[in-house]
Amino acid sequence: MPDPIFERIAIVGAGLIGSSIARAAQAYGAAGAVSLYDSSDDVRARAAGLDLGNVTETLAEAVKDADCVFLCVPVGVLAPVSQATVPHMKAGAILTDVGSVKKQAAEALASADNGAVQIIPGHPIAGTEQSGPEAGFPTLFRDAWHILTPQDGKDEAYAEAVQRLTAFWTALGAKVETMDPGRHDRVLAITSHLPHLIAFNIVSTAFDMETVEQGEVVKFSAGGFRDFTRIAASDPVMWRDVFLNNKEAVLECLGRFSEDLAALQRAIRWGDGDLLMQEFSRARTIRKAIIDAGQDSGAVNFGRNRNGAKDEA
Amino acid sequence: MPDPIFERIAIVGAGLIGSSIARAAQAYGAAGAVSLYDSSDDVRARAAGLDLGNVTETLAEAVKDADCVFLCVPVGVLAPVSQATVPHMKAGAILTDVGSVKKQAAEALASADNGAVQIIPGHPIAGTEQSGPEAGFPTLFRDAWHILTPQDGKDEAYAEAVQRLTAFWTALGAKVETMDPGRHDRVLAITSHLPHLIAFNIVSTAFDMETVEQGEVVKFSAGGFRDFTRIAASDPVMWRDVFLNNKEAVLECLGRFSEDLAALQRAIRWGDGDLLMQEFSRARTIRKAIIDAGQDSGAVNFGRNRNGAKDEA
Incomplete structure (x- = not known):
């Protein structure tokens, strides 16, 4: 197993995509540790029985030590979830998402920007018609495109963060492409x-x-x-x-x-x-x-x- | 292998469906012998190399000794093909088709009725997006519905012919249902x-x-x-x-x-x-x-x- 890309990742939203990232990150050694949070008591309880990683009782607990946080929630709640997440993240950590619409997602994530985190929206072109933490599987992203829509006019540290996130998705088997959100x-x-x-x-x-x-x-x-x-x-x-x-x-x-x-x-x-x-x-x-x-x-x-x-x- | 349902069948049109019937009839022992005809020289030549049965040079030769003739051609040419086929068929033999539209197909087949053959239109709810004699395979009809639209007001011999055709499709693994063409x-x-x-x-x-x-x-x-x-x-x-x-x-x-x-x-x-x-x-x-x-x-x-x-x- 190669060195993990991220020492510790956090996943917010333990549905099909979130639980697949958790499974894939572990299966391919792309993350040293995985913590997950879901706002639904029921989903948290189900996720806890699935060997997806450390399921936490609060959002803050899940994200506080993470090098990269994946928001795997519907686009409609991305803004409030981003705003609830960023204040608990450590400086320099990456905030990304998996939303199917990227202009709105980019704005939602940017609404939480505190200048201390690296915001890189993303979208895996992968999925099934199934939902919920039980539906995920580690090979979901293999040979699938993963589109990143990085922000313009950022510094060297941001470019490095984009490279790291690219390496993470590549480790999961995805083909990564960057694109303008529009x-x-x-x-x-x-x-x-x-x-x-x-x-x-x-x-x-x-x-x-x-x-x-x-x-x-x-x-x-x-x-x-x-x-x-x-x-x-x-x-x-x-x-x-x-x-x-x-x-x-x-x-x-x-x-x-x-x-x-x-x-x-x-x-x-x-x-x-x-x-x-x-x-x-x-x-x-x-x-x-x-x-x-x-x-x-x-x-x-x-x-x-x-x-x-x-x-x- | 059980006794064949038909001693001899003929298939007119060696595309995906026709070639699948040929393969399935042989694989499941539902016909003692299979002959095929296609109006395209190219398709006949390709079919001859595929072990589908006896590929004949004329329509008449293919159908003359058949107990059941399957017309596997587009619905638009069913009437002329039926009319070209029936005069060469032996008395009491069954004429069926695989057209996706049954009112028009029933009329097309009926237009060739000479009183000596049993006309039973049919439609297998099976297929793939592939075409041509190479595309067929013997398991295409397994667990698929096959709809027969028998004519009304017919005699005992007709009812027996329907039973035999039902037995044939059942032998190929299909679930047979009868229905009004409309x-x-x-x-x-x-x-x-x-x-x-x-x-x-x-x-x-x-x-x-x-x-x-x-x-x-x-x-x-x-x-x-x-x-x-x-x-x-x-x-x-x-x-x-x-x-x-x-x-x-x-x-x-x-x-x-x-x-x-x-x-x-x-x-x-x-x-x-x-x-x-x-x-x-x-x-x-x-x-x-x-x-x-x-x-x-x-x-x-x-x-x-x-x-x-x-x-x-």
Whole structure:
């Protein structure tokens, strides 16, 4: 085992991501010691039985000796949680997060800046549709991108902190990239936020159709619908906060999506098979580009989602 | 190995489904002999090298001695293919298909009825995003539903033919259900056709966004988008024909979907977090119902899609 990147880390929020960081940091020797805090009594009690590290009764206790603090809470509460955390951190320690929206997250973390901690927002492009401390696993971040959105115009010490945090995520198996927070939010709006919104929506639509029984929808879900229900099973609080905090980019994507869908709808209504062929063939080409880019190579990534999706037809 | 259900079967169209039937029929001993025909010279040549059965140079040769003929072609060409097939079939043999739309398929098959064959339309709820004779595999239909839509008001011999075809699909591992073709089309419109249309559409939308580079969309596709590209990689011809031939039910679902999406869009614009929470929580409940119903039990079905989808985040 190599020397740990951080002597001691603290994780605030022991859900899927927080508990996976705890497990991975220990499994890969990236942290000497891990302490965790969760504001929920129930989650703390469950986390304590899971060998994730030292689960503390207070936030202050968890973070006071940490070299790096990971805030793994919904974006909507990042500001108050940051403000409650920073005063207890030691000077020079790193404060980071895992929020799916980075402009708002950066502002939330910055609202707690006391000049003594290094604030480096981050976002792992990894997860499953499961939630809670039991859902985490140490290989979640392997071969996944981890995006850091460091602050501009900072000093040498900050640059070193970014390097250290990069080394930590690299040790967990992630591929680290730095990006402007606004750009992150525009890219993720289309690659993640819109797909989730669509999935949530189609599941609702299916269950409101009077012409079809709900039992039939469940029974014959293998036809494609099932994949959407998996995506739509993700944590509702996390996703509510994503949409409320990346409103502009999501609405832009959604507008485009609806326009494009109206064109397909019209093609179906008027029997325009050529237009349908053209659009469907194009989508297939894009899929090929993703496979060629190694973003979907089957076996390698298979193990990452323990509940995997299945075929459609 | 038990006695075969059919002494001899013929498969017309050696794509993913046709070649999987050929492989499964041999692997499970459900047919004594398999012959295949495909109208494409290239597909015939590839199929001949794959140990799928006897690949013939003419349609007539493939079907003339068959006890059951499986038409595995896009719905749009089912009528002419049926009409070219039936005159060469022996009296009392079964004619079935695997089309994803059953009202049109039933009419297409019926258009070739000469009073000497038993016409039983069918649809396996199974598949992957792959196409071609190489894509098939013998376990594709295991634990998948196979829907038969038998004709009304037929005689005892017809009922026996339905029983035999049911036994064949059961031998391949499928769960067989009979259904009215109109009902089939309404159920599949929401569980399969709409999800595919949405997936095709979001892939197009993503690649038309000027605010985001295509390389970024590919790179960060693990956030949810990748699952959609997998669904959208399905055969364009097959799907064009599905939408052209199940127009009414698809447009009905699509109208509902767009209405529901407009409500979510409005909630995001106005920051209505309560409505978002309510809808997202509901979607999660539906996912749970699907898991409880055993339609998504992980390991059991995992092997069915050799290219499986991965986690989102």
